[in-house]
Amino acid sequence: MLGEHTYALRATWTGDRGGGTTGYRDYDRSVSLEIEGKPPVLGSADVPFRGDAERWNPEDMLLAALAQCHLLSYLHACVGAGVVVTGYHDDAIGTMTLDGRGGGAFREVVLRPVVTVAHASMVAAAEAAHRQANEWCFIANSVNFPVRHEATVQVAD
Template identity: 35%
Template structure:
């Protein structure tokens, strides 16, 4: 078992504290030492120049899939030259009528040092998804559409 931390820090910066006007900006300090400027998504009156929880969620799924995929490739001795993913997430009402990240689509594009057939690539992505601990931790529908 491993332990991971994130410290979220927010302080009121406005004289009032009304829904339409309070400042959503905050920071997230990770156990690694990285600090990220964060806010709510613009839809929820946040700062579009800062990371928001929805994008962070999509990024966590994409990153975990990539890292699991790279581990599989390395164990198979298939050299990966580059990996890119333009993932998207959908915030929608779930079965209970509450807002949730209901779907995340990963669109990985992998460039190998040598040719890898489509069946092998598909199996690697399926194995990566089945072993990605972030994907295993959420109820969101995660779809993989390799490019």
């Protein structure tokens, strides 16, 4: 499946308190992210940057995109390898370093998927499928920091 795919999104700042951006503390960091045909995602800045803890921030969404992309790529790799996955969860963690000049960057993301497979004979192939998933993941291939995997494979009861 070759070709180019285009994605469209509207990001709308909804945090004007009536005075616009007259000062750093004078506006909310509230954002609505909308894609046609999908429910909106309510976003904000991270709490240390005067954001709303109840809304998704860009750092959350980057981590979520990496974890979900790996999960979906992994399931596809498992089908091709004859591995029957019956459960999957990932407690992913990302580390961002601030540069002291108002910017910063992610240093790394560690995905920690715990995968349950149907039979013990599938464990080795299930472990190998993580390498294939990492090669296929569009998001991991688009970032400039390492995305590591500390995977656990277990067998269903």
